[in-house]
Amino acid sequence: MLKEIRCAGDLVIEARAISPDFRNEEVLALFGQQSSLTHLPVLMADGRPLGLINRNIFHSMMTKPYYPELYSQKSCITFMDKEPLIVEANLRIEQLTALAVATGNKVFTDGFIIVQDGKYLGIGQVLDLMHAMTELQARQHRQLVESIEYASVIQQSLLKPSEIALEQTLPGNHWLIWQPRDVVGGDIFHFSQREDGFLAILFDCTGHGVPGAFMTLIAESALEQALNQQGDRDPAAL
Structure with a gap:
């Protein structure tokens, strides 16, 4: 090594x-x-x-x-x-x-x-310094790629409950395409069954890539808190 x-x-x-x-x-x-x-x-x-x-x-x-x-x-x-x-x-x-x-x-x-x-x-020697700097940049790139892939796993797991709820509520009677521009994205959706129907929400969060993905995590957490506090009847309040 x-x-x-x-x-x-x-x-x-x-x-x-x-x-x-x-x-x-x-x-x-x-x-x-x-x-x-x-x-x-x-x-x-x-x-x-x-x-x-x-x-x-x-x-x-x-x-x-x-x-x-x-x-x-x-x-x-x-x-x-x-x-x-x-x-x-x-x-x-x-x-x-x-x-x-x-x-x-x-x-x-x-x-x-x-x-x-x-x-x-x-x-x-500067040649050794150049080799070291090249390796450092390669290592930082690998870390960035790994962080993006990790963020993608988190984001996919975040969306999974909504995908399951959508399939259970509207089996065979819906279509959904969610494809981020990058490996991770700043746009997500939320779907859940309610007592008298369902709740569907589309998020357009600020940013792209990893920053946008973390914004979606914050937005999803904020939505859960808002649903607990405000209920699901008033979109403006949510």
Whole structure:
């Protein structure tokens, strides 16, 4: 079973981090030794992120004429992104997505740093975030479909007594078509036998779909109360 991703901490990738004391020649060596290393977070002494070094940007700078001679012994913060996206581990996926979009293009190549109470945990990649958001939307869609189907079951059971009463009162001498526009609808009917005849009511409730279906439940409950209080002789009172 796949892990359900709800917050930024679920996307964390453990990645090596370095201190500002690292020189650019040491960063170059690290990237050379580990081809899979794409980013290097830079941390302060207390474990809080200071910035993020992008492998491609770093290499593009260090291969410029005279740059190795000028910057090899300089601190790694020279070519560091000093304003990376930093998020808390408990940040919801929806909020993280909005932040990533607001941050701009660089987050798609650099990713983001994940912290807990401000202290470094690891990094996250936008591709993983996109997969998580897609799964979240699919899960929400499934929940919506299930709620609609459940509402349909409730609505059908609500109408069943009226269908039975209609068949018993007018056997073979009636027709009725009730077909909501969606799986559930905002229009229903009520039919019941009375001492000297029958009572038939058509409801046109506000809305469609699930909201309309819940309105029909409220309307049916209100009708039962009105019948108990007002009787069935005065349509206006009902």
